[in-house]
Amino acid sequence: MALSEHEEALLQQMEEALYAEDPRFASRIEKTKSRAxxxxxxxxxxxxxxxxLALIIFAAMSSxxxxxxxxxxxxxxxxVWAITPAKQALGSVAEDGAVTPHKGGRSGPSSAKQGSFMDRLEERWDKRRHDQW
Incomplete structure (x- = not known):
């Protein structure tokens, strides 16, 4: 049975609230779902x-x-199909809890306004040190 538009909107809001409240738990849930x-x-x-393998055995018997x-x-x-992981749409959770899906290609953000990788690491480091004091 399909969900109504109102129920889908409510479910989406609950999901966004979960990502905002506890991003680690939400990402663990996503990993569990992908394993299934x-x-x-x-x-x-x-x-x-x-x-x-059965075809190989049958071919050996029938030459x-x-x-x-x-x-x-x-x-x-x-x-090969069994051992390769399925490609999944990855996303990232912003500090405000918004989820932004990546549109393929690289898994990291690529916009120039977010700064370089090292700049973001330094910013996180400074934020952690500031929170400890």
Whole structure:
């Protein structure tokens, strides 16, 4: 059953509030969700690998080189599919709790207004030292 627009908006607000309140917990939840999605990928890859192996065995019994090659390709493709992680849309949580998804490419922010990597590290370091005093 699909959610109504009001329910979707409420769910979105709750999600944003979770990110604002506890970004570490929210990122842990995202990792757990991505692991569950990866299990299906492993099952499909292993199944393709087993089918490929069965084709190789059948090709060895029937002396069919082409069937053996197809089986080997299916087995390798299934194993590669199972061990490679799925590409996911990554995002970052700002200090105000807003989530900004990255549009592919690099995983870090690339705009010039945010400063260089070292500038941001120095800013974080100064903020930590200031918070301790």
């Amino acid at each position: 999605l990866g299990r299906g990928r492993i099952v499909v890859g292993v199944a393709a690998g087993i089918i490929g 069919s080189i082409w069937l053996g090659a197809v089986g080997f390709a299916a087995m390798v493709a299934g194993i």
